[in-house]
Amino acid sequence: METLLFVLFGGTAAVGALAVVLSQNVVRMAFYLVISLGSTAGLFFMLGADFVGATQLLIYVGGTVVLLIFGVMLTASGPFITIKTAPSQVIIASVVGLAFFGVLFLTVLQVDWNANSARLESEYSASSLERIGYNEANVGNTARSLGAAFLGARFDEDLGRDRKELSSGYLLPFEIISVHLLVVLVGAAYLARAKRRVTRIEEE
């Protein structure tokens, strides 16, 4: 069952990604991107990472692609604009793409997956991760430890330790990102602000 679903989602993601590259219509590309990203979200859901999957849907599909289509609607001069690619661009892009694919493929081949999963199992089978939270053990307890880690508490590492040895989790990067986003928001608001002309009332 898992293999079937994995092939389904993985295949759809790959086909969608290929269609994005091969299509020439910007909005169709956006649609294929939705298919590809949605299947990737499906892979996340299959792995039990529902928070990450939902984030994928909300930010990439619901946010980025909507903004992309919105941008096309606002800027397009005619209906259904197409992008023509020159042959040289096709060659350069395929060389870069194939090189990147080769690197990824070799990396995947070189990892000893069985040993890795055995190590992870031995590390986490003893931890009390499943006991935390409201839910029954193993039932969808996926977001709470993540949220706690963002607030500076690692359930997987800190449980049972002395208070002085507690780690700070991901609190610092989380705060840095939020300050960064705030700066971006302020900047965007400043740039988009309507420029009011200051007219001085000259004395007669």
Added chain:
Amino acid sequence: MTAAVMATTLSEYLQTADWAFLPLDAVWADAAAAVVHITLLAIFFGLPAFVFIWAERKVSGRIQDRLGPTRVGGKFGWLQSLADGVKLIQKEDLWPKAADAMLFRVAPYLVVVASFAAFLVLPFSSDWVALALDAGLFVALALLSLEVLGIILAGYSSGSKWSLFGGMREAAQMVSYEVPLGITAVIPVAIAGTMNLGEIGSMQSGWFINWFLLRDPFTFLAFFVFFTVTLASNKRAPFDLAEAESELVGGFHTEYSGMRWSFFFLAEYASMWFVSALAAILFLGGWWTGIGPLDAWVAETLGGFTANILGFVVLVTKASVLVVVQIWIRWTLPRLRIDQVMMTCLKYLVPISCFLFLATVLWSLFLPHVACFGLAKGMGERTAVMAAAPRAGDLSAVDAPAVDSVASFSPSGEGRR
């Protein structure tokens, strides 16, 4: 207490029970459980459209001093939706020459699929939920945001100016209204300390003063902000700029006909019911009647199954009442202009929801034991206790320092001070 993943339990039942052709193999049991759930959810997805399209016509008729549908199905014309459906199936499925045919044909399916997928995480009663996800609310909001994409694609691909304007308005409206929607939805999450919809609902058991609506003045206001924003997110009047039949013919669905056209409305009415159920779970006590002893009595004397049926009926009633309020608002208020829509969101709803969120969090921090204006004791207390000690049995397995550090993680900040 918590709803288990229903598919798992049903497929486990199919694998362990022993009658007729049971037990099944794991794969077939999973598949059978999935089919049962999908069928049930499809029924709950289709019924709102069937009932509320009739209700919309009837209510609008009454509000305008007309009779509304009277012919089909007896005195009140309650089979009107069926007649509409039969008519729509018979219509020709066509698309304009100027349209991007592939996107034009796919867009309605995208809308329907997104709206249907959101039902997966909706708890219908305390134990009836297809997927009890820990991030259930977040998943639901993410899936609802996909629906917008289908509408924008429909507007763009129609190759018509009316549709393009409808799609653009929808995009602008939705990108802005998702912000207050998210913030007001986070308010109950901040109180409950979880995004699991089943948990949020089960925390509001007992008397109705335990409902998050009555927890403090800020959540009371937050419910109305949430309801307003869901009106906009379902493009219901007064926010139905995307359709605006008086200026844009039909907006994004101008060029659609037959079943593809009706898919948009199937999804719209299903989403209306869905966000109303979401509002009921987040603020109005979910599947609890609001009379604590009644719930307890039903669960004890009549059993868990009857209690679930009662909860289902209560949730459906609450959500349906909210949908009728949506219909009432649609036929009472005039449509806003696009600049008024944007101003309502960006100048009023976003600051108000930010303030309400901050105020609710501060209330939980400084007055955690004062719920329902001081009338109800316990909501804050119970939240803190539940967060600190999730299950008594689990904590016995964890050694004492761990309990200490768990207590310091409690969302109400009790342990941190």
